[in-house]
Amino acid sequence: MHAIDISGLGRRFGIRWVLRGVTLTVRRGEVVGLLGANGSGKSTLLRVVATLLKPNAGTVSVNALDVVRNADGVRAQLGYLAHAAGVYDDLTARENLQFAADMLGVSGSEIPRILERVGLSHVAHDRARGFSAGMQRRLALGRLILRHPSVLLLDEPYANLDIAGVALMNSVMTDIIAAGGTALIALHELAPARAILDRTVTLVDGRIAAELSATEPTVQPTETR
């Protein structure tokens, strides 16, 4: 069974069809990059797989669990990193992670170690309101680590990160993959992720246009029908 199985996925907003029959499989242990121009539907695709949006057509399953019928089961395996960090401004870094731990039903004992890992130990007791965008992303990454996910869905994970942040992101992803995980990463550009990708797919006009192994030169999707 595949880690992610997307078949004929359609999703619209109002009358505009953003995804028009996406078919994609991601095998266990694979790291797949999802390329596409702005507005091509990358975020929407990830959000459907993450159970945040329901498909209007087609089916999506994660580890053989349907995202609509078994949403809870799917969520238990996911680590989703959105465009927006989704941190609570008035809570400290530690409190943000403690909240996540309470919601996940896991002990908060890992939190100091996680804060160390994402490089936020020095601001553990500072409110997230003062954090830069990069720091907020690191906090969101910490929250993701707390979930011990087996399937990663990352939406432009390198945005707002400096070189150290990019290295951290890759390092965390590598750890999770090495433990048997899978990743689907929406990307603006290939460069930061080239080292870890197995292959890339490109979303054009709401469909998968091209599949490339990561060693081939990138094809920039310049034309749209």
Add this chain to the structure above:
Amino acid sequence: MTASQPSREPRIAAPARTGIVLGLAGFAAVVVAQVHAILTSPAEADMGHLQKIMYVHVPAAWMTFIAFFVVLVYSVKYLWRRDENDDLLAAAAAEVGAVFNGLTLALGMIWGRPTWGVWWAWDARLTSTLVLFLIFIGYLALRAFVDDAGQKARWSAAVGAIGAINVPIVYMSVKWWRTLHQEPSSPSTLDPAYTLGLRLNAIAMLILTIYFIRKRYEIARVERASEHAAQAAAMGTGGR
């Protein structure tokens, strides 16, 4: 036309055409019932011929409740089955119900002006009907401000069902509120001289109401069918 899988949208199909015959029959029935009632009912002791406004006002009120009941039933049914046609029917009933609700209020005020001397006297029934009207408006406003079809349907169904549950509570609380003080006179509908006229007009108006709701529902279905056709086009021929 039920969705067999949650992630697959219903096939394109327009409902059976609502015959114009039903509409014509409804209008004819109303005309006949109105003429009958106006000609055969005696002038009322206090109000004279003003009483005859009841033959529209009271059935209109009953149609409002019937429409609201339809909204309740199909809202609950939608939450249970997620068949989008149920949502469209509930919305059609809400629109028609709002119109009859407005009619009830307007006629009530027109009756009230010569009777009470004022346009509005906060009597229990009209006040409750006004609150009901506001609940209808809230439902329709919600639909207007939500774009995504699935979200619109789910939210409307929840709001419609919960709003409908409140209707008896609203009527009861407003009635208690008024019984503490002198209640303004209400149109008398208990006199048996008027019962036949009311019943005839109620039946006639029911035919019309059914016609209006079905017609509105049909229009909504056609609109939705065209959206589904756009889906097929967007997904490519034989889109999966």
Add this chain to the structure above:
Amino acid sequence: MALRDDWRRVRAIAKKDLVSELRGKAGFNSVASLGITILVLLGLALGPDAAVLRHAAAGAVWLATLFSAVLAFNRSFQSELEGGALEALLLYPGPRWTVFAGKLLGNLAFVTAMVLIVVIAGVVLFGVRVPDAWPSIVGVLALGVIGVVVLGTFYASMASRSRAREVLLPLLLFPMLVPVLIAATTATRALLGADLMHEAGAWIRLLVAFDLVFLIATFLAFEHVIDA
């Protein structure tokens, strides 16, 4: 045990909301100030005859509460929408009613604190003579607040995510709260007087029934409305 997990989630959400609110003090202070401002405006609009104001006190306090509470309800979901926290919230395992219950408790604490301030201001501004039956009035207030918060939280979970949220929430909520408004103000007025006809009991029963009915109905309906 699943219920213990659920209850832990409810507490975590309520605690998060309250901690956030206490730290960003601007929120509560401005909402409470708005409540007082509305009372002042009502006093100016209806007064200055002391007898008229005393009679209008119950209504004025409830109206000020309603208008201010609407802001509180939108705010409680606002914190989730800014920065995309709502999505993260929806990705945690567990039943959706825990999110509703958590938000409900947070809002209940917030609105209760606000009502206390508004009531005190109302007693002062509208010249209310506090009667012996004041514990019953507190009971009426509590039941009314519960009704307002249950429906307010429920409708805010939708309105805050729609266009025109400022108008949609009051438009949906206020007609639905008519029974609460009528019951609470009439019972309070009766209790402020001598309640010669013992009306307050009937209204209190109505409030209890209202609260129970809509507590159950909104819990059942919430899972249908929370997902995108």
